[in-house]
Amino acid sequence: MRWTCPFCDHKVFIDKANYYESVSTLLIENKHGRRQLTTAWIVCPNDTCKEYSLFTILHAQVWSPQATKWLQGELLQTWPLVPQSSAKVFPEYVPLGVREDYNEACAIRNLSPKASATLARRCLQGMIRNFYGVSKRTLFDEIEAIKDKVDPMTWASIDATRKIGNIGAHMEKDINVIVDVDSKEAQVLINLIEILIKDWYINRHDREEMLKSVVSIAEEKTEMKKAKPTE
Template identity: 45%
Template sequence: MSGAINWECPYCGSKSTIREDQDFLGNRFEFNLGNRHAYQAVKSLVIVCPNAECREYTFRVSICDHRKSAAGLWSDLPEKKFWRLCPQSKAKVFPNYIPELIRQDYEEACLIVDLSPKASATLSRRCLQGMIRDFWSVAGKNLFDEIDKVKDKVDPDTWDAMDSLRKLGNIGAHMEKDISLIVDVDLDEAELLISLIETLFTEWYVHRYERLQRMAKIKAVAAQKEAERKGE
């Protein structure tokens, strides 16, 4: 990471262009010490949010193999592991009118996504089921049945995405009949499921709340004008 990059703060959500040595700083060191993996490179990255009202920092650490090419040049291979330390996850802060248990499943899915994408997908699946039951007031014998019951209530793209989340979440929730068959969920897939949960939080709960607030204001203005007309 060098120069200037586009970045979104995980704390305040502001989008900005951050610059090396001004907003972010990276460090690295190498070690061997006779370990079984040969030369390793450890990298750290600190980013400070440019938003004056935020100024929070993020901190991550990664490790990769450090190898010499046939031409005799040393370079880093793709990172093998990385750890988000501050904040511990990419979870966004959603309002408390979204039920707490549903928000907890979402936050845990974000927290564990780097360590176990499969487990994260399972939590996203559970979060989706909780939302469908709460927001649409439906219940069924399983998630497939519940998703089917809201097919006429959501647009086709959303329904397809929810059904896809269910299928990926099933990989972690249910073992294959053939236990020797290994089906995994990768990090990108698990993060896509989390982004779907975030989209549904916004489209279902946040938009409904904002709509109710607007309607309440209109009613309040109308009531005030009616009172003024009657001289009250």
């Protein structure tokens, strides 16, 4: 299977030599039914990495009359153990506050998706203020201020993150109305933050470094030309 190592961020192919799992089944009678817990180890095959990842996966089990046996059913929850979250490691030139909010959003995605969405919202606000130099009364006003600076789909995604993050940040007027956010939805917001960090910070940094190298080469050639003895 294809897999991206959370430590070195390399896309690699995992086979039996790099993957091991063990399965235990809850057979004790309970109100939820049979459960299957899989513990999985993956060792990165990248020779410069070789880190291991460890996670557990909980599924329901369902009886199949056709197969006349219990089969793996609905995925109920996944717990990353090593590393403790799916957070990517970003360079230090990405603002510390942005990295901290992003890391926390990843760390609590499964434990509290609504809190994770709220942190993604806060991370987004920090990025807008830092990258575009915009600071207004509300995040809504700040997002409106950059509407002509990003493409329409990116802007719509940013505004959607604000709205979803508001679910965790602000209680509904009717306290009996509960709008939930699940871990998959929280992960979508995290994915957007990762895309924006790459587009706004990493790509800009790489572009600046490339342009600096061009200027440096030109300056070096100019100096060599000046130093060349005249005949």
